[in-house]
Amino acid sequence: MNRVPLESERSWASAFTNVSREHGFEPLRVEGRLPEGLSGTCYRNGPGLVELLGRRYAHWFDGDGAVSAVRFGEGGATGAVRVLETRGLLEERERGKPYWGAYGTKAPGFYNPVRTFRVAAGTSKNPANTSVLAWDDRLLALCEIGRPFELDPEDLRSIGETDLGGVVERSFSAHPHRVAASGYVFNLGTRIARPRAVDLFALRPDGTAGMLAQLPLPFDTMIHDFAVTDRHLVIFVAPLKLSLLPMMLGLKPFDRSLTWEAARGTEIVVVPLDAPASPKRFFVDAFWTWHVGNAFERDGRIVVDVVRYDDFAASNAWLSKIVDGAVDADTDGFLARAVIDPKAESIAFERLRDRTGEFPRVAPHVEAASHQTLYWTEHSTKAVGHYGPPDTVVRLDVETGDVDAFTFGGGHKPSEAVFAPRPGGEGERDGWLITQVYDPGAHATYWAVLDAAHVSDGPVATAHMDHHVPLSFHGTWVPR
Numbered sequence: 001m002n003r004v005p006l007e008s009e010r011s012w013a014s015a016f017t018n019v020s021r022e023h024g025f026e027p028l029r030v031e032g033r034l035p036e037g038l039s040g041t042c043y044r045n046g047p048g049l050v051e052l053l054g055r056r057y058a059h060w061f062d063g064d065g066a067v068s069a070v071r072f073g074e075g076g077a078t079g080a081v082r083v084l085e086t087r088g089l090l091e092e093r094e095r096g097k098p099y100w101g102a103y104g105t106k107a108p109g110f111y112n113p114v115r116t117f118r119v120a121a122g123t124s125k126n127p128a129n130t131s132v133l134a135w136d137d138r139l140l141a142l143c144e145i146g147r148p149f150e151l152d153p154e155d156l157r158s159i160g161e162t163d164l165g166g167v168v169e170r171s172f173s174a175h176p177h178r179v180a181a182s183g184y185v186f187n188l189g190t191r192i193a194r195p196r197a198v199d200l201f202a203l204r205p206d207g208t209a210g211m212l213a214q215l216p217l218p219f220d221t222m223i224h225d226f227a228v229t230d231r232h233l234v235i236f237v238a239p240l241k242l243s244l245l246p247m248m249l250g251l252k253p254f255d256r257s258l259t260w261e262a263a264r265g266t267e268i269v270v271v272p273l274d275a276p277a278s279p280k281r282f283f284v285d286a287f288w289t290w291h292v293g294n295a296f297e298r299d300g301r302i303v304v305d306v307v308r309y310d311d312f313a314a315s316n317a318w319l320s321k322i323v324d325g326a327v328d329a330d331t332d333g334f335l336a337r338a339v340i341d342p343k344a345e346s347i348a349f350e351r352l353r354d355r356t357g358e359f360p361r362v363a364p365h366v367e368a369a370s371h372q373t374l375y376w377t378e379h380s381t382k383a384v385g386h387y388g389p390p391d392t393v394v395r396l397d398v399e400t401g402d403v404d405a406f407t408f409g410g411g412h413k414p415s416e417a418v419f420a421p422r423p424g425g426e427g428e429r430d431g432w433l434i435t436q437v438y439d440p441g442a443h444a445t446y447w448a449v450l451d452a453a454h455v456s457d458g459p460v461a462t463a464h465m466d467h468h469v470p471l472s473f474h475g476t477w478v479p480r
């Protein structure tokens with residue numbers, strides 16, 4: 001882009017300073033009118049500390065996790081935010097200096113055999129900074145590198161890591177999917193080294209957890225998200241090969257130890273839920289995806305809506321620059337419908353939207369096969385995408401292409417839109433979208449509530465914190 005970015009295209013950079021104040025639920029200033037019926041809590045997770053003990057992290061994915069929340073009810077809103085007191089963070093504070101590397105940040109100093117041993121043993125730092133799962137009256141902060149980190153849903157105080165009753169040995173990824181029809185929550189965890197494998201988990205409606213299967217992987221890699229239908233899990237194993245040694249030795253951060261080997265293709269792993277140890281596996285042309293929006297089955301085919309990238313490196317480089325406020329490249333993440341034919345071992349993509357964006361979501365109470373609506377955040381112009389994160393919340397009808405969108409002006413940056421169903425409502429537009437917005441003018445964060453049926457009308461109400469929270473990744477809605 002051959003021009004100087006506008007002030008509004010770069011002003012979001014100030015979001016990437018440490019969260020300035022931690023607190024439990026306290027009243028927020030509300031503008032507009034909160035909808036009657038909106039009663040519950042939206043929890044979000046993201047980096048709360050982008051700098052720790054004199055070291056600034058090099059990637060958006062690296063910061064120490066902070067869970068923030070807004071609670072609506074009785075005509076008002078309260079908000080809370082706390083940095084998660086993970087074992088790794090407490091250890092570094094005790095040492096008085098950074099000790100661990102992170103996804104995009106090299107470990108400090110030179111080779112350290114004790115640290116390398118701990119990385120190999122899977123006991124390195126887990127920043128718990130990516131998403132939150134509300135399950136069985138518990139609140140779990142998730143990051144794909146480690147086990148769930150539990151916190152108190154009432155005041156966000158840290159409790160500690162959990163293995164969910166001896167089920168999660170290594171990692172429990174940050175993108176669990178709940179199947180509306182059964183109430184089951186499925187997740188995966190990627191293991192590196194011995195064994196190279198992906199663990200598949202099921203959280204049952206009765207509050208118990210179990211491992212479904214462990215599927216071998218051909219090389220060490222990273223799998224960010226996956227798809228679930230009523231009958232199958234679908235995992236995309238991209239040709240992203242991790243060189244273990246430099247990462248283990250602390251010579252390179254995780255992301256710079258990854259190599260995109262396009263010629264291998266992307267492996268599609270279709271896992272039957274009734275026979276999870278016997279998946280169908282086949283290769284297609286290489287592609288990369290961070291996030292899946294919806295998945296269902298139709299006429300023997302599996303339909304998955306994803307944000308599709310041509311490769312990993314460009315999108316990872318774009319994401320790494322976010323934390324510096326210095327994005328200066330086009331992104332190529334386009335919403336696409338992938339139709340997978342397991343019998344023919346094929347995949348066909350159809351682009352759903354001609355603008356770039358991320359964080360596709362659906363109304364979670366509606367059965368997947370009935371979904372016609374995706375919510376996501378996108379860039380209102382190519383320049384906005386060239387210089388930073390999305391500025392627009394979109395409701396997209398994936399069958400007709402109809403769009404209902406609202407662009408936040410003034411350099412305000414919304415997060416992923418979390419759907420809160422209207423109590424008793426059944427439709428996938430029957431509820432509200434809650435998005436956490438950074439306002440650079442006020443250097444503060446507010447939570448916007450939009451009517452999902454009338455997105456372009458803009459927020460019906462906003463609830464304002466008196467401080468900011470760095471741009472976050474994923475959230476969830478817990479009705480009262």
Ligand SMILES: [Fe+2]
Pocket residue numbers: 130174175224290291473474
């Ligand atoms: Fe994610």
